[in-house]
Amino acid sequence: MKYLGDIGSYFIMLRTVFSRPTKSSVLRELILKEVDELVINSLGIVAFISFFVGSVVAIQTALNIDNPLIPDYLVGFATRQSIILEFAPTFISIIMAGKMGSFITSSIGSMRVTEQIDALEVMGINSLNYLVFPKIIALLFYPFVIAIAMFLGILGGWVAGVYGDFSTSEAFIRGLQEDFKPFHVFYAFVKTLVFAFILATVPSWQGYFMKGGALEVGKASTNSFVWTSVLIILTNFIVTSLLLS
Amino acid sequence: MITVENLHKSFGSEHILKGLTTTFDKGKTNLIIGQSGSGKTVFLKCLLGLFEAEEGRIIYKDKAIQDMTDDEKRNLREDMGMVFQGGALFDSMTVEENVMFPLRMFSKFAREEMLDRVNEVLTRVNLENVNSKYPSEISGGMQKRVAIARAIVNNPQYLFCDEPNSGLDPRTAILIDNLIQEITQEYDITTVINTHDMNSVMEIGEKIVFLYKGNLAWQGTNKEIFKTDNKEVTDFVYSSNLFKKIREIQLDEG
Numbered sequence: 182m183k184y185l186g187d188i189g190s191y192f193i194m195l196r197t198v199f200s201r202p203t204k205s206s207v208l209r210e211l212i213l214k215e216v217d218e219l220v221i222n223s224l225g226i227v228a229f230i231s232f233f234v235g236s237v238v239a240i241q242t243a244l245n246i247d248n249p250l251i252p253d254y255l256v257g258f259a260t261r262q263s264i265i266l267e268f269a270p271t272f273i274s275i276i277m278a279g280k281m282g283s284f285i286t287s288s289i290g291s292m293r294v295t296e297q298i299d300a301l302e303v304m305g306i307n308s309l310n311y312l313v314f315p316k317i318i319a320l321l322f323y324p325f326v327i328a329i330a331m332f333l334g335i336l337g338g339w340v341a342g343v344y345g346d347f348s349t350s351e352a353f354i355r356g357l358q359e360d361f362k363p364f365h366v367f368y369a370f371v372k373t374l375v376f377a378f379i380l381a382t383v384p385s386w387q388g389y390f391m392k393g394g395a396l397e398v399g400k401a402s403t404n405s406f407v408w409t410s411v412l413i414i415l416t417n418f419i420v421t422s423l424l425l426s
Numbered sequence: 427m428i429t430v431e432n433l434h435k436s437f438g439s440e441h442i443l444k445g446l447t448t449t450f451d452k453g454k455t456n457l458i459i460g461q462s463g464s465g466k467t468v469f470l471k472c473l474l475g476l477f478e479a480e481e482g483r484i485i486y487k488d489k490a491i492q493d494m495t496d497d498e499k500r501n502l503r504e505d506m507g508m509v510f511q512g513g514a515l516f517d518s519m520t521v522e523e524n525v526m527f528p529l530r531m532f533s534k535f536a537r538e539e540m541l542d543r544v545n546e547v548l549t550r551v552n553l554e555n556v557n558s559k560y561p562s563e564i565s566g567g568m569q570k571r572v573a574i575a576r577a578i579v580n581n582p583q584y585l586f587c588d589e590p591n592s593g594l595d596p597r598t599a600i601l602i603d604n605l606i607q608e609i610t611q612e613y614d615i616t617t618v619i620n621t622h623d624m625n626s627v628m629e630i631g632e633k634i635v636f637l638y639k640g641n642l643a644w645q646g647t648n649k650e651i652f653k654t655d656n657k658e659v660t661d662f663v664y665s666s667n668l669f670k671k672i673r674e675i676q677l678d679e680g
Contacts, residue, residue, distance in 0.1 A: 204531055296514040303474050303586075304528055305503030 191386050198314050198382075201307040208315060215319035219281050219381075223326060226280060227273055231264075231330040234272070235337030238263050243347035256348040257356020260338035262365075269330040270369045271417050274376040277326075278409035282384035285316065286405035289388030290398035298389070309389065316381040323377035324370050331369070372420040376413050383409045427452045428473065428584065428616055433482035435468055442468045444640040445482070452616045455607050455630040459621055460637035461662060469637065470588055470620045474508065475499060486584070504532050507577030509587040509606075513569040515561040521548070521572050522557035528580045547575040551605060567598040571605070578609060585610065585617040591626060603629045624663060627651065636662070 202208065242259040289312055292298050301308040335357065342348035348356075387405035391397050428450040435443040442465045450456040458466050471477040473484060475491055483490040486502055494502065508514075515524050522544055529540045548554065551571040561569055570590060577585055587606060591599035607630040610617040619626065627634060631648030638658040646654065651663060664670045 207530055291517070295512055295517075296510045297516055299476060300508065300510060300514040300516075302476060303503060303506060303508040304531065305500045306531060 190390060191382070194309060194313070194386050194389065195382065197307065197309040198317070199310070201310055203306065203311045203314070211311070211315035212318050215315045216322055218284070219316065219319050220322045220326060223277060223281060224329065226276070227326055227330050228333050230276060231269065231273065231333040232337035232340075234268060235260060235264055235334030236341035238268070238334070239338035239342040239353075240345060240347060243342060243345075253348060253352040254356035254359055256342050257338070257353035258359050259356070260342070260353075261335060261357045261361075264334035264338070265331055265365055265369050269327050269334055270373045270376065271413065273327060273330045274373070274380065274413050275410050277380055278384075278413060279406050281380055282405045282409045283402040285381070285384035286388040286391075286402045287398055289385055290391045290401045293389065293391055294394055294398060312389070313382065313385040316385060317378065320377040320381045321374075323380070324373045327369070327373045368420075368424045371424065372417060375416050375420060379409060379412045379416065383412060428618070429483075429485040430473075431483045431485070433469070433472060433479050433484065435465075435472055435477060435479045442640050443472065443479070446637075446642045447482075448635050448642060448645055450616055450618050450635075451633055453611060453614045454617070454632040455610050456616070456618045456633045456635065457621055457627060457631045458618065458635050458637060459627060459631075459662070460643075461622065464637040465640040466620045466622075466637055467588065470586060470618065473618060474506065474586060475503065504580065505583045507580065507582035507585045509570070509573045509577050509585070509590050511589045511592055513561065513566075513573040515569055515572055515576070517561055520558050520560055521553070521564065524561070524572055525575045525579050528576065532580060543579060544575075547579045548572075550578075550609070551575045567594050567602065570594065570598075570602050574602075574605060574609070578613065581613070583615055585615050587617070587619040587621075589621055589623075590619060591621070591623055596625065599623065599625065600629060606630065607632075627663075638662075 203211070239256055239260045243256045246255055289298075292312070298308050298312075301311055339350070339353050342353050343350045384405040387401045387408065388398075391401040430446055430448050430450075433443050433446040434441070446469065458469055460466050468477060472479050479492070483492055485491075489498070491499065491502070515521075516527065519527065522541075525544045525547060526540050529535060529543060533540070535543070544557075548557070551574050553568060553571050553575065556564055556568065556572075561572070564572070574587075574590075577587075585606070590606060591602045594602060603626050606617060606619065609615075619630075621627070627648055629648075631651070634644075634646055634648060634651055635642060636644040636651075636656075636659050643658045644651075644654060644656045651659060654660065
């Protein structure tokens with residue numbers, strides 16, 4: 182019953198988020214601030230993780246295919262497929278559920294604890310629209326983060342493959358081009374947009390409806406990570422079943 | 427003026443407010459007092475419209491808040507200023523941005539006009555040269571003043587304060603009390619203050635509503651409160667040794 186109540190409160194929140202909009206001049210500034218905090222500030226960690234995970238994917242693929250019947254371009258092919266289909270959109274989104282999600286939950290939760298949300302409501306402001314809507318719009322830029330993760334992951338694979346003597350540059354690049362299906366990139370960005378919506382709304386929901394003090398803000402951040410990750414995994418399965426099956 | 431008629435509020439099976447009826451007068455500092463758990467904060471949040479009462483009416487400008495449309499409620503809230511217990515200043519904004527916030531949300535002033543108004547109210551609450559500081563960089567007393575400045579910047583008709591001098595030293599607390607009283611008279615607004623501080627009662631209690639276990643146990647002025655025989659009120663007022671001593675001296679002097 183509790184979970185049903187939680188799901189209900191999430192959808193009621195979404196309805197309020199899209200009603201009674203905040204003044205456009207204020208909203209514009211809020212969106213730019215959220216783009217900076219959520220998108221731009223995530224680029225460093227995304228770049229770091231993508232590059233090195235791409236490298237590891239390439240090395241492990243190379244080490245596991247020592248059969249002479251398997252073509253040498255497979256390292257590039259496997260790296261591309263792993264990174265575009267799963268690593269960049271899904272794995273990075275789960276990392277962002279921790280980084281971005283805990284930031285959103287703790288900042289909104291702290292506002293709840295210190296009565297800043299009550300202050301907004303008393304002023305006659307739709308606090309959910311003011312706090313959550315700019316995050317949803319800002320995360321429309323999230324596919325750019327994933328595009329960078331794709332590029333750097335493949336670059337990391339190429340660097341590790343070529344400079345680690347696991348593959349030649351020509352073979353790796355041939356593998357990248359082999360049997361390339363643009364639909365796979367479309368599929369990756371479709372699910373990225375779904376994950377972006379989850380990343381913006383689930384942590385906000387956890388922070389907005391939390392009760393208690395500083396300890397509960399911490400608990401809400403943990404819950405936020407769990408709920409966001411579970412939803413990302415579930416929607417990943419659903420979108421994959423719908424688009425690739 | 428705010429009129430409250432037979433207000434009831436419950437949370438689950440817990441009956442918090444039990445049929446409160448009173449009025450809060452314009453141009454006066456109206457105090458809601460009582461022990462912790464007596465229902466003061468719930469009452470204040472009902473007045474603000476943050477909690478919906480199950481029964482009874484809260485009347486602003488001849489119309490009950492319960493009968494107002496969403497637009498009317500929104501317009502009413504633009505006429506309200508609120509000073510929260512902890513200040514509730516926005517951490518991510520400077521003092522100037524905090525005070526300017528209601529103007530940016532609801533007025534069509536140019537930025538220079540807003541800035542003039544912000545500086546005017548900051549001067550009114552005796553704060554200068556703090557515009558670019560963040561709430562975490564100023565003292566608790568200063569934060570309360572910024573909260574008062576933010577509450578009055580839009581020229582509200584109603585000012586609500588939730589324990590405005592809690593956590594402040596006695597001298598700063600009196601300054602804040604006096605500031606609220608001066609602003610109330612100067613702007614001719616209806617001010618409702620939620621407190622359990624007897625110093626505030628003595629300083630600015632022009633009308634006092636005493637709550638006891640969710641009931642309105644007594645109402646009157648700060649002069650009358652020391653003369654009442656109401657047991658709940660006397661237990662509350664003379665719970666501190668200082669006031670007990672004053673009472674003993676008064677009784678000795680007949």
